[in-house]
Amino acid sequence: MLKARMRVTFILFILFTLLLTACGSTNNEKNSSAQGQPASNKQAPAEKTIINIGIQGSTGIFSYARDKGIFEDAFAKAGAEVKWHEFASGPPHFEAIASGRLDFGSTGGTPVVSAQTGGVDFKAIAVTSDGKRNNAILLPKNSPIKDITELKGKKIAVAKGSSAFNFLYLVLDRAGLKAEDVQIIHLQPDEARPALDTGAIDAWSVWEPYITTAVVQVQARKLVTGEDLNIFAPGFLIARSSFTKEHPELTVLFLKTYEETRKYYVEHLDEVTDEFVKTKKLQREIISTVLKNSQPILSPITPIFAKAHQEQADFLYSVGAIKKKLDTSEVLESKYVEQALKELAEKK
Secondary structure: OHHHHHHHHHHHHHHHHHHHHHHHHHHHHHHHHHOOOOOOOOOOOOOOEEEEEEEOOOOOHHHHHHHHOHHHHHHHOOOEEEEEEEOOOOHHHHHHHHOOOOOEEEEOHHHHHHHHHOOOOEEEEEEEEOOOOOEEEEEOOOOOOOOHHHHOOOEEEEOOOOHHHHHHHHHHHHOOOOHHHOEEEEOOHHHHHHHHHHOOOOEEEEEOOHHHHHHHHHOOEEEEEOOOOOOOOOEEEEEEHHHHHHOHHHHHHHHHHHHHHHHHHHHOHHHHHHHHHHHHOOOHHHHHHHHHHHOOOOEOOOHHHHHHHHHHHHHHHHOOOOOOOOOHHHHEOOHHHHHHHHHHHHHO
């Protein structure tokens, strides 16, 4: 009997202890909540948005902006961080966009056409150039070639899918030649330049600043330029579609920052030239000529630009450079640049 009473007393003691513990835990949770410190389910701080921007070449608006930290300052105020990624030409931008590693960049129209052909999920969100001065066919200093018709049978280097790629096909067409009439060698600029210098190739289809650099440094000769042939080939700012949908306000901020940088850039060419001479260790003659030839703009994709881009895609299809006929309007989107320019105008 005594043992039974002791067992009941022990059980009641255990239950009472458990009850006190539970009450104490509840009170602690209430106290913590009252102090703004939940006992559980604490929220982790939100991850900072990363803005990945592509850059090519040692001069240009993005190069200047990166040196000055302009985009970094603008996006820091919006709680975002900027990372820069260097590319040798336009097509690798789209490889990075396709894999989600790049959000924004700037390329010629031909890489835009190639990316649409390949099904990359992107949008061209603004026009940065009319393209007339951007491309040329270069020859070695002592080349005997005088006319574009003399390119027949020659070795011509070009970066496949670049703006110079389309330019080369247009030049051949104007000369009454086909791609099969020449030897097209696909080389990136860092490979093509030594080949031109040593005479391993007969000609090089390329864009600025490589044109001026070769002309000044090794007296390469321009056979023909886009301006000579009045070739209208707009260049674009490009964006990863999923980024613009998720962050429309940051897309507008990107375009506003670009435009503010562009305006300062074109209005202070001497100062920008000094900056590039100092930071890039290039000859003043090269920098000055490249900057004067670049004439960057920021524009919505007007009907004139859209028509020129569609004609470029149609031409590439007609000569077999791309295998799919495109409706280029499917990747052209002006709403963000229109909003950016509107906000900048209202800010004045």
